[in-house]
Amino acid sequence: MKINRSGSAVWSGGLKDGKGAISTQSGALDAYPYGFxxxxxxxxxxxxxELIAAAHASCFTMALSLILGEEGFTASKMETNAVVTLEKQEDGFAVTASHLTLKASIPDVDESTFQDLAAKAKANCPISKLLKADISLEAELLS
Structure with a gap:
């Protein structure tokens, strides 16, 4: 199975004085402004x-939901925040890291199993696989 999704950007002007707009296939963003x-x-x-961060947070959370289900668990609630780091390097800017912070309420799961399953989701969600950055994870199990 192959699924294609698209996003687009339009830009006019120079780097600092230019203006752009971001759109997504779904319409979630429709000519949303961005710029320097x-x-x-x-x-x-x-x-x-921030778009990469939102994609990583949502992908990881869905992947963890799948993995939990395969192990017989269902989360009451999971909240994931991703912070993507952009750094200036010798050859220009690079996204160097994505840090995931998860707060989850999952009935009947112990801490060790939770940490193992969260790490599996971090390693295997499609956006984690896409990113060539150092991906870190903080997972907190809420009672």
Whole structure:
């Protein structure tokens, strides 16, 4: 099975004075603005790194749901936050890390099993496989 999804970006102008818009196939984003200031200066708007972070958090959480189900567990609630790091290097900028923080309520699972299953999801979710960055995980089991 092969599934294709798409996103697009439009850009006009130079790096610092230009403006762009991001759209997704689903319409979740429709010409949503982004630019130098939203990426590097904290101005409200989107940027590629936050989109990667949202993709990683959602993919990891779905993967963990699958893995839990295969082991006979169902989460009451899982909340995942991803922080993607963009760093300037000698040859330009690079995304160097994605740090996942998970808070989960899962009935009847012990801490060791939870940590093992979360690590398996981190290693095997499709977005983790896509990223060539150091991916770290903090997983907290809530009672």
């Amino acid at each position: 200031a939203t990426r590097f200066e904290g101005v409200p708007g989107s940027n590629p790194e």
